[in-house]
Amino acid sequence: MQKFKTTKSIPAYLPIVNIDTDMIIPKQFLKTIKRTGLGKNLFYEMRYNEKGKPIEDFILNTSPFNDSKILIAGKNFGCGSSREHAPWALLDFGITCVISSSYADIFYNNCFKNGILPIVLPEAKIKELSEYSKRKEEIIVNLEKQKITFGNNEIDFEIDQFKKKCLIEGLDDIALSLEKNPKITEFEKKLSSNRPWIFND
Amino acid sequence: MSKTLYDKIWDDHLVHTQDDGTSLLYVDRHLVHEVTSPQAFEGLRNSNRKVRQPNLTLAVADHNVPTSDRSKGISDEESKLQVETLEKNCDEFGIKLFGMNDKRQGIVHIIGPEQGFTQPGSIIVCGDSHTATHGAFGSLAFGIGTSEVEHVLATQTLVQKKSKNFRIKVDGKLSIGVTSKDVILQIIGKIGTAGGTGYVIEYAGSLISSLSVEQRMTICNMTIEGGARAGLIEPDEKIFNYLNGRPMSPKKENWDKALNYWSKLKSDDDANFDKEVTLDGKDIMPMVTWGTSPQDVISIDGRIPNPENEADEDRKNSIERSLKYMGLKPGTAIKDVKIDKVFIGSCTNGRIEDLRDAAKIVKNKKVAQHVYAMVVPGSGLVKQQAEQEGLDKVFKDSGFDWREPGCSMCLAMNADKLKPEERCASTSNRNFEGRQGRGGRTHLVSPGMAAAAAISGSLDDVRKFQN
Numbered sequence: 001m002q003k004f005k006t007t008k009s010i011p012a013y014l015p016i017v018n019i020d021t022d023m024i025i026p027k028q029f030l031k032t033i034k035r036t037g038l039g040k041n042l043f044y045e046m047r048y049n050e051k052g053k054p055i056e057d058f059i060l061n062t063s064p065f066n067d068s069k070i071l072i073a074g075k076n077f078g079c080g081s082s083r084e085h086a087p088w089a090l091l092d093f094g095i096t097c098v099i100s101s102s103y104a105d106i107f108y109n110n111c112f113k114n115g116i117l118p119i120v121l122p123e124a125k126i127k128e129l130s131e132y133s134k135r136k137e138e139i140i141v142n143l144e145k146q147k148i149t150f151g152n153n154e155i156d157f158e159i160d161q162f163k164k165k166c167l168i169e170g171l172d173d174i175a176l177s178l179e180k181n182p183k184i185t186e187f188e189k190k191l192s193s194n195r196p197w198i199f200n201d
Numbered sequence: 202m203s204k205t206l207y208d209k210i211w212d213d214h215l216v217h218t219q220d221d222g223t224s225l226l227y228v229d230r231h232l233v234h235e236v237t238s239p240q241a242f243e244g245l246r247n248s249n250r251k252v253r254q255p256n257l258t259l260a261v262a263d264h265n266v267p268t269s270d271r272s273k274g275i276s277d278e279e280s281k282l283q284v285e286t287l288e289k290n291c292d293e294f295g296i297k298l299f300g301m302n303d304k305r306q307g308i309v310h311i312i313g314p315e316q317g318f319t320q321p322g323s324i325i326v327c328g329d330s331h332t333a334t335h336g337a338f339g340s341l342a343f344g345i346g347t348s349e350v351e352h353v354l355a356t357q358t359l360v361q362k363k364s365k366n367f368r369i370k371v372d373g374k375l376s377i378g379v380t381s382k383d384v385i386l387q388i389i390g391k392i393g394t395a396g397g398t399g400y401v402i403e404y405a406g407s408l409i410s411s412l413s414v415e416q417r418m419t420i421c422n423m424t425i426e427g428g429a430r431a432g433l434i435e436p437d438e439k440i441f442n443y444l445n446g447r448p449m450s451p452k453k454e455n456w457d458k459a460l461n462y463w464s465k466l467k468s469d470d471d472a473n474f475d476k477e478v479t480l481d482g483k484d485i486m487p488m489v490t491w492g493t494s495p496q497d498v499i500s501i502d503g504r505i506p507n508p509e510n511e512a513d514e515d516r517k518n519s520i521e522r523s524l525k526y527m528g529l530k531p532g533t534a535i536k537d538v539k540i541d542k543v544f545i546g547s548c549t550n551g552r553i554e555d556l557r558d559a560a561k562i563v564k565n566k567k568v569a570q571h572v573y574a575m576v577v578p579g580s581g582l583v584k585q586q587a588e589q590e591g592l593d594k595v596f597k598d599s600g601f602d603w604r605e606p607g608c609s610m611c612l613a614m615n616a617d618k619l620k621p622e623e624r625c626a627s628t629s630n631r632n633f634e635g636r637q638g639r640g641g642r643t644h645l646v647s648p649g650m651a652a653a654a655a656i657s658g659s660l661d662d663v664r665k666f667q668n
């Protein structure tokens with residue numbers, strides 16, 4: 001997995017609440033059998049008109065936001081379908097950090113599996129940060145220090161320490177879990193005597 | 202210490218607790234479909250890993266399959282590739298698959314219970330957010346992402362953080378014409394789409410226990426629409442009877458052992474819930490959504506809300522955005538809203554009881570002239586059962602299209618979709634922008650309400666049609 005340590009970018013601000021994963025990547029793009037190549041279809045229905053032409057004033061179609069690595073969005077970001085295509089599309093577009101006041105659970109977890117840092121901040125801070133998007137000024141996100149720096153200001157953010165470690169080191173959590181193999185095997189032994197019907201085929 | 206049902210299932214699946222407070226949980230049942238699995242199998246291949254427990258895994262193609270004549274296969278190249286990829290992967294990794302032409306094929310959340318693969322007290326996962334459906338059996342069932350699908354395939358476990366406990370109690374009785382779909386829509390309207398975030402919901406109360414197994418599935422199915430990953434109901438005799446004799450249900454002495462274990466699955470009387478909400482059956486009306494989020498819901502007697510009455514700025518903006526998308530004006534009676542299409546199906550309402558409910562309303566009546574209406578049974582077995590009961594004939598006689606099983610217009614990944622600005626009364630679970638086709642306008646309703654809308658040609662009150 002791609003590591004995340006720090007990123008610096010002019011953030012793109014999407015002031016919409018409840019952005020669902022259907023909006024992030026509509027279903028016609030879920031037919032892929034790959035993880036890559038979804039970036040061009042990110043936010044497809046907001047980004048392109050019916051003829052497939054880019055909608056000029058949609059923020060990610062305008063410079064400098066077409067190069068943003070940081071997305072600021074309204075609350076309950078990533079709700080709806082569990083599709084991991086949503087973080088894949090963000091990542092493929094170049095976004096490695098999302099900032100919102102809240103996320104849907106599955107999306108939030110999916111981010112960490114793909115090297116994307118989802119930051120939770122209170123609404124007031126989001127408003128403050130979004131000014132930097134409007135003024136087209138860069139902000140810096142430092143995961144190690146758990147700090148966002150913008151102008152002369154700083155905001156600290158909270159993050160689960162294990163998730164932080166995995167992002168910084170780009171750890172493969174399947175490998176980590178496989179290290180617990182003896183425990184899993186032991187559990188399975190117990191399971192076949194306690195709840196034998198589970199293996200009944 | 203007293204525990205909730207969720208706590209108990211959690212504890213019984215704990216393989217290891219890690220230093221950071223997350224836990225490794227054992228997964229008893231893993232359902233796989235074509236859309237969220239190809240990258241997971243690819244990941245296994247790339248790192249030379251195997252599927253740890255192929256016999257605890259069941260796969261089916263449902264999202265992409267055509268619901269029209271299947272004899273010629275899938276015409277859409279990408280859909281075809283995805284379905285074939287699933288077949289190849291299942292073959293290579295030794296996973297049981299219900300292929301497109303298998304009679305048992307259907308929507309993943311309908312076939313799990315139907316086959317007895319879904320069992321009380323188990324942990325069930327699937328790369329699909331509506332996995333919550335299986336919670337109706339008193340199992341802990343939730344949706345996962347593709348990386349987690351790969352994790353489960355490789356290790357038969359998942360790393361999880363414990364959620365908080367949320368109990369929603371619904372007491373009383375359902376009024377005539379009101380269904381469990383209306384109950385869950387009302388619940389989501391009340392708690393909001395993020396009201397359950399961070400919680401596992403237990404549905405309880407006399408109304409919930411009075412529901413049939415299938416009606417319970419409709420409630421648990423839409424738990425995710427309220428933000429909670431899982432929703433469950435204490436299993437009872439109805440559940441055990443439902444499971445008895447299903448192809449993958451425990452047999453002989455295993456059945457007795459299972460039954461013994463299952464009967465003990467309940468929250469302790471004094472268990473603590475972090476959050477509680479109570480509803481009374483007599484306050485629940487036939488519901489319909491007016492906006493682009495399942496929480497945008499009113500009763501069929503209601504009127505479209507006015508954003509100007511909203512104090513909260515975010516809420517006001519989102520109502521305005523929804524109304525613009527939906528082409529609706531504040532103050533309009535929802536009952537007057539004309540529709541173009543009707544969709545009866547999905548993992549929310551594509552089971553036999555749903556089809557019976559709808560058939561009762563349309564019997565000896567005709568679909569309004571300007572309306573295209575379709576029924577998509579949730580599985581091949583549901584379809585077969587419906588045909589044995591003559592429901593297909595009832596639907597066809599009144600002008601409905603009778604289709605092959607699959608997800609169909611619930612998410613419009615196959616050819617079944619709305620055109621821009623087309624309005625649909627739908628028994629599915631999501632009314633998001635573009636969900637049923639770009640620019641399409643979805644009103645979520647119960648099967649009876651969808652049937653009533655088909656006949657009237659506009660959203661209508663199902664109670665008018667009860668005789």
Ligand code: SF4
Nearest residue numbers: 331547548608611612
């Ligand atoms: S019917 Fe709809 S909600 Fe259910 S699994 Fe299929 S696409 Fe998902």
